[in-house]
Amino acid sequence: MNASVDSADAGALKEIPGERGLPIIGNTLDLLKDPVAFGKRMRAKYGDIYRTRTFLRDNVTMLGPDANEFFLMDKAKNFSSEQGWSPYIGKLFPRGLMLLDFDEHKAHRHIMAAAFKTGPMKGYLERLNDDMPARIKAWGDTGHFEFYPAIKELSLDMATTVFLGLEPGPESQKVNDALTDMVAASVAIIRKPLPGTMIARGIRGRKFMVDFLGKLIPERRDSKQTDIFTQLVQASDEDGNRFTDQEVIDHMIFLWMAAHDTITSSVTTLVYELGRHSDWQEKLRAEISDLGLNDDRLPYEKMKDLVLTDYAFKEALRINPPVPAMPREAVRDVEFDGYRIPKGTIVGISTVGTHRDADIWKDPLDFDPMRFSPEGGVKERHRYAWIPFGGGAHMCLGLHFAYMQAKVIMAHLLPHYDIVLPEGYSTKFQIMPLIKPVDGLPVTLKAIK
Numbered sequence: 001m002n003a004s005v006d007s008a009d010a011g012a013l014k015e016i017p018g019e020r021g022l023p024i025i026g027n028t029l030d031l032l033k034d035p036v037a038f039g040k041r042m043r044a045k046y047g048d049i050y051r052t053r054t055f056l057r058d059n060v061t062m063l064g065p066d067a068n069e070f071f072l073m074d075k076a077k078n079f080s081s082e083q084g085w086s087p088y089i090g091k092l093f094p095r096g097l098m099l100l101d102f103d104e105h106k107a108h109r110h111i112m113a114a115a116f117k118t119g120p121m122k123g124y125l126e127r128l129n130d131d132m133p134a135r136i137k138a139w140g141d142t143g144h145f146e147f148y149p150a151i152k153e154l155s156l157d158m159a160t161t162v163f164l165g166l167e168p169g170p171e172s173q174k175v176n177d178a179l180t181d182m183v184a185a186s187v188a189i190i191r192k193p194l195p196g197t198m199i200a201r202g203i204r205g206r207k208f209m210v211d212f213l214g215k216l217i218p219e220r221r222d223s224k225q226t227d228i229f230t231q232l233v234q235a236s237d238e239d240g241n242r243f244t245d246q247e248v249i250d251h252m253i254f255l256w257m258a259a260h261d262t263i264t265s266s267v268t269t270l271v272y273e274l275g276r277h278s279d280w281q282e283k284l285r286a287e288i289s290d291l292g293l294n295d296d297r298l299p300y301e302k303m304k305d306l307v308l309t310d311y312a313f314k315e316a317l318r319i320n321p322p323v324p325a326m327p328r329e330a331v332r333d334v335e336f337d338g339y340r341i342p343k344g345t346i347v348g349i350s351t352v353g354t355h356r357d358a359d360i361w362k363d364p365l366d367f368d369p370m371r372f373s374p375e376g377g378v379k380e381r382h383r384y385a386w387i388p389f390g391g392g393a394h395m396c397l398g399l400h401f402a403y404m405q406a407k408v409i410m411a412h413l414l415p416h417y418d419i420v421l422p423e424g425y426s427t428k429f430q431i432m433p434l435i436k437p438v439d440g441l442p443v444t445l446k447a448i449k
């Protein structure tokens with residue numbers, strides 16, 4: 001596949017309004033400094049489709065729900081997800097589902113879907129329900145703490161229990177360290193694995209995981225364990241197609257990465273907004289209490305009854321979508337909105353730009369979960385105005401898992417604690433590479449008597 005635009009194509013690219021920014025670095029610093037402000041500036045100057053130069057490549061951004069639909073549905077198979085994402089995560093998470101394209105991707109996704117059916121999901125939910133009380137109690141005992149690192153650690157521990165089916169101990173600690181190094185490396189600025197760099201540590205972490213998971217596979221083939229890893233080892237489609245050992249390993253490592261920072265980010269935003277809106281905290285608390293749960297354990301069948309919690313989580317994902325933008329590479333010349341995007345161009349859409357577009361969302365920075373209710377116009381809105389989980393062939397495979405985890409956390413937390421933020425507090429969220437509060441989000445959990 002052609003990885004860059006040749007000179008003839010570069011001519012065609014210039015037809016698209018835009019700029020190349022500074023020599024060599026192009027617009028990269030502007031983008032990294034404040035992606036939302038940068039996007040707004042470019043849109044005001046050039047319109048809904050514009051060209052910039054970031055990370056040493058010319059690229060095209062397409063804005064608006066119609067563009068999102070064209071890009072994500074990709075009926076003509078114009079766009080490669082693998083080529084779009086590889087520069088960022090290809091070294092550490094090669095052959096993950098998002099790094100496969102077209103027919104091969106479809107076949108792998110079909111097998112992997114077995115691990116996300118109702119039966120296995122119920123098993124994951126039980127583990128979450130088992131693990132949550134001790135977690136929430138530890139947070140409550142601490143009282144005042146930074147929420148972002150705390151939920152990140154929780155998410156990491158879930159990786160060993162729910163994802164890998166390991167009990168906490170020295171072994172799980174090594175797994176945590178390896179996975180942490182890999183995720184840190186995926187956003188490292190220095191991309192060459194020189195000694196001592198994050199990327200070198202990440203590659204070492206990957207080697208450890210490949211070896212570790214490879215040794216576990218034989219014992220999981222006939223195991224009755226209910227973790228995601230065991231499900232993947234045993235997953236097959238209706239024709240009996242299964243993953244090879246290497247494929248299980250690659251998918252497992254990718255899955256974990258896809259789940260980790262996204263859940264961390266979205267639950268942090270939800271807690272932040274609930275801290276700022278005590279009326280919504282009360283509404284969710286009342287809704288959870290109405291379920292009459294036993295020891296706070298949330299049964300699978302009752303998840304759908306948490307309607308307001310669902311709206312609140314969706315609204316958190318709207319204001320701060322954990323994946324702020326999605327990249328692809330055009331595998332052929334693409335016509336859109338009167339422009340020709342040449343083959344080999346990196347093309348992107350902006351989740352955060354769409355979610356904070358005042359033409360689509362009234363007062364976009366206001367937290368108003370009722371936007372997702374029928375009265376709030378959810379049915380009338382463009383289907384691609386809200387895309388935290390993407391859409392089309394690569395739509396997030398773990399989205400129900402994400403809702404489940406957010407709801408379980410709320411079901412165990414809100415009945416016992418008030419989320420209180422410091423007086424007059426507001427935080428700033430860093431957007432790239434994933435959305436997170438710059439100060440870790442200080443919170444106090446006040447026990448409800």
Ligand code: HEM
Nearest residue numbers: 097098258259262263266323326389390394396397398402
């Ligand atoms: C709030 C949490 C999450 C958010 C916001 C999120 C977001 C996304 C987005 C935007 C994509 C598509 C990217 C693209 O098309 O370029 C994606 C793909 C994916 N996500 Fe998630 N994700 C979340 C949680 C999870 C969890 C918990 C899992 C697994 C348990 C998961 C597994 C995946 C997988 C496997 C893909 C690749 C799908 C494919 O290429 O077919 N995600 N996610």
